[in-house]
Amino acid sequence: MTDLSIAAPAADAPVPTPAPTAAPAVDEADLSARLGALSLEQKVRLLTGADFWALHPEPAAGLRRLVVSDGPAGVRGETWDERDTSANVPSPTALAATWDVDRVERIGRLLAFEARRKGVDVLLAPTVNLHRTPYGGRHFENLSEDPYLTARIGVAYVQGVQAGGVGATVKHFVANDSETDRMSLNALVDERTLHELYLAPFEAIVREAGVWAVMAAYNQVNGTTMTENPLLRDVLHDAWGFDGVTMSDWFATRSTVAAGNGGLDLAMPGPAGPWGQALVDAVLAGDVDLARIDDHVLRILRLAARVGALEGIAAVAQAPTYSDAQIAAELRSAAAAGFVLVRNQGVLPIPADVTRVAVLGPNAEVGRTLGGGSATVYPPYAVSPLDGIRAALAALPGGAEVTSAPGVRAHARTSPARDVFTARPDGSAGVEIRFVDAAGVVLATQPRTGGTFNWLAGFGTEVSGQVATIQIAATVRAVEAGTYEIGGSGLGRYRLTVDGEQVFDVQLALPPGADIVEGMMTPPQSVHPVTLAAGESVDVVLTHDVGSGGLQEAGVDLGTMLQFNIEPPHASDDDAIAHAVELARAADVAVVVVGTNEEVESEGYDRDSLALPGRQDELVRRVAAANPSTVVVVNAGAPVLMPWADEVGAVLLVWFPGQELGNALADVLLGAVEPGGRLPTTWPVSEDRLPSTTPIDGRVVYGEGLLVGYRDPNRDALYAFGHGLGYTTWEYTALEVPVAPMLENLRAGVAEVRVRNTGTRRGREVVQVYLSRPGSDLERPVRWLAGFAAVEADPGEVVTVQVSLPVRGFEHWDVDTHGWDIEHGAFQLEAGSSSADLPLACELVWTEGL
Known part of the structure; x- marks a missing residue:
């Protein structure tokens, strides 16, 4: 062991820390002049959003409408549905698993292009809360359990986005590491742990990347809600020199005076909220210092100047441009770079002379490319594991036969409809949306695809205020004989007719205490069984009464969100497993794609188990017993239990890798590229000793202190932090x-x-x-x-x-x-x-x- 003496600073000398990276210069005198042209009322108006996604324009300051949008797995834009698609990049755990800052910076530049393409000025990403526990429902949206790795990947992400002249927003400041009661929980974190672990990634991103915006979290930290917490001014502003905008998480602003006097600059969304005229009155009464208001507004104008939202000032940089082919290539490469091969007994790569491959498992035909919640985007396409493997094997000399079966059903809910089952009145694939007034007159129609529909900003100017009901009409076609589950999900009153006969009329509501995101991602549903012969069809209309009950937060109507659901016939798990085993036994290699779904991993709720849903563990074990050349592909954004790990030939973790999932998977399985990933979080053996996400008396005590993940000597790991095999x-x-x-x-x-x-x-x-x-x-x-x-x-x-x-x-x-x-x-x-x-x-x- 080498002994190297390194002189430290004298005891009375401060240890130097990196100086903040200067953001591109803006003319501060010009910003001050624009500020001076505003009345108090105009200033305060700028401190609350104009709507769900934008800030108010202010002609007196030369400020246009400034638009923000959710990330980090893509840029959503203001329209949240399949009509305005977004490039679906690998989710944060997949990006962190690359351990490749240059690649992540390139992804940031691609996101800047996507933002500008969709009219977005500020991306609400990255999320850099830590993987304190794998129970965290938003684990997939965060980067790592380690603050240093999180910081390095987060800095690269922000630098890439902002190099394209688009603002990044690092979130959620701070200790927003779980979802249960996230709006109110009090995270109790000791001072040293807070600074060494949970604040550390934010500090690096502020100081090194010069991030332009920070989002304050819903939760309390040590007794004070984050939108009023002294950490905003004492640490973020004063200690770190942050000169950007601190915005609230949506509906997280709780007060007029305390928040107005603190470090929060922007309350989102709007136009309702605790500020507005109440904040004007507080300033006039002397309860809120006018200098605080001026500082808030100046920060917003500074952000606007950086992104080009002020008249006469160009954005500090221009986003690069990408063709569709370039996007596909970048996302395919990035996905493979994050795949982590944790076990390989000589099975991978699959040899080129393979003749038959069985592709099995519930995530094989429809893989999961991203997690649930505000990170959800609608990609232009998504390559399934089955399609990617089939295409790659077909391209081999001589080709190879591919067989497939789901093996088990891993989800409990009836799925959103897929176009393979539905047709519009003109015969094209999809459904027809009808906007109907109180007299039963159809005001407008929309041809749509898929089965998930969101109207966060109304139904369009041509029918605004007139819509009484929404109808989803489709002809449901039986691809195979059997019983189809057909119905709807949402909040309020829903009716379903099948060939003109009403089969249900229900009122759907969330359970008490449910998070608002549950109403978006896993709303209550009602379904009806319809038995059809192969090729038979029925005409179905799902009707929702607008105003009969919807999603609200802080008294604000969040619009209308609903699903049209169709689940095709499925064999019993016993029969499905037996069929999968037959296919595996007859194949040279069996690839079993298992994973989670939106019922398990999503914003809005935490996990209550790390076990794979359904009987997936049994499927893996029985397939492996039938074929020793079994490769298990784990399509999950966070750790899952793998009691069969030592029984299979190989285990490949693919996370939620974006729209190029299937192509990237085929590249790695066949050895065209090496799996590049390393674990950004410890993969546990069991659920023993894992920190809890459940508040007790409203409090979550971070009792493990500094001993998070691999830092805990008593934490048993199936696969260690940083582990990953190549070829x-x-x-x-x-x-x-x-x-x-x-x-x-x-x-x-x-x-x-x-x-x-x-x-x-x-x-x-x-x-x-x-x-x-x-x-x-x-x-x-x-x-x-x-x-x-x-x-x-x-x-x-x-x-x-x-x-x-x-x-x-x-x-x-x-x-x-x-x-x-x-x-x-x-x-x-x-x-x-x-x-x-x-x-x-x-x-x-x-x-x-x-």
Whole structure:
């Protein structure tokens, strides 16, 4: 073990931290002049949204309408349905699994293009709350359990978006790490844990990426709701120098005076809310300082200048342009780069001379490309695992036969209708939407596809205020004989007729205490069984009474959201598993695609189990028993239990990888590309010792402190943080740390790690370095990630990899001085391929004085 003495700052000298990255300059004098032209009423009007997605225009300041939109798996835009499609990029866990900051920055640039294409100025992404527990329902929308990896991926994401002249919004500030009672829960986090873990990614994104907006979360932290929390001003503004806009999460602004005097600049959505005239009155009464109002407005004008929303000022940068083919190629490559091969007993890659492949499992025919909630977008297409594998095998010399079966039913709800089952009156695939007035007159119709429909901003000017009912009309065609479940989902009154006969008339409502997102993603439903012969059809009309009950939050009507549902006939699980086993036994290779669905992983609710839904575990075990060359593809955004892991030939984690899922999967399975991912979160063996998401008496106590994920020495891992296999092998041969860079610049050092490709093909390795502090006087994790870098090499090639070591990795938060400090003495530096495979080590000794 090498002993390297590194001089630390004197005890009375502050440890330097990176200065904030300057955002592109705007003319502050011009902004002040525009501010000065506004009355108090005009200023306050700008502090609440004009509608669900936009800020008010203000001609007196030269401000046009400024539009924001949800991310991070795509850019939604103001229309949330299949008529305005969005490129569906890999979800955040998949992006973080690439451990590739350059790739993520490219994805950010693509998102900037998508934003401008859809008329969006500010993207409400990235989400950088931590994977405190895999029970978190929004786990897929966050990046990692580790603050350093989260920061590096988040910085790259923001830099890419803002390089295209589109604002990024880092969210949700802070400790919004679970969904249960998220509007009100009080997260109790000790000071050191808060700064070292949960604030750390936000700090890096503010200081290094110069993010233009921050979103304040719904929850409380240590007793104060985040839209009023002192952390906004004391930390975000004063300590970090943030000069952008702090907006509320939607409907999270709770007060007039406390929020108005604090660090919140923009209350969303609007036009209703606790500000407006009440805030004007509070200023006139002296309860809110006018200087605070001016600061809020100046920040909004600064953001507007950066994105080009002020008259006479161009956006600080222009977004690049992409063709459809370029988007497809980027998303296909990015998806494969995030796939994590956690087990391979020589089964992958599938050999080119394969003759028959069975593609099985509930996620094979319709894979899941993204998670539920505000991250949902409508892609122009989605390549299923079955279609991707079938197309790739067909292109091989001689081709290969592909058989397929779902094996089990993994969802409990009746699914939104697919066009394969429906036709409009003109015979084209899809459904017809009819807007009907109180007299029964059809005001307008829309040809639509799919089965999920949202009208957040009304039904259109031509029928505005006149619609009494919405009808979804379709001819339902039987693709195969059997019983079809047909019905609707939503809130309020719904009626269904089949060939003119009414089969139900129901009032649907959410259970007490349900989150608003449940009304969007998993609304209550009513269905009716219809038995049809193959080729037989029936005419179906689903009618919803507008105003009979809908989705509301804080007294605001959120519009109309409903589903038309059709579930085709399905065999019993016993018969379906038996059929899948027959296909697997007759195949050279069995690919079983299992995973979660919107009932399990979504914004708005947490998971109550990590088990795969339904009888998927049994399906895997029985297929593996029938065919030793079984590859299990896990299509989930967060960890699931895998009790069969040691019984199968290979396990590939594909997350929610975006619209190119099937093509990217085929590339990896057949060896055209290497699976590039490494785990951004610990994959647990069981549900023992996992932190809870359920508040007790309204509080969630972060009692594990610094020991999150792999940092906990008592956490059993099936697969460790950072783990991932490729199609070659690596040997770690040397670790050195030149001292000079650390002495000359107390911001970063460098570890040099030498590795050799010991396999038979070119590959990519993610070299990881971890720090620990044996014998520390402080409570410490067992180890923590200090740096990483990727390398590619040919067979037999030896490469030296330089891994940056930011000084923050050596620092801890001192609760006495309320600042960063370094404990002098010996730190151990380890290098390897995961948090559990670290063959190289050296000792670094910090000493006092320079």
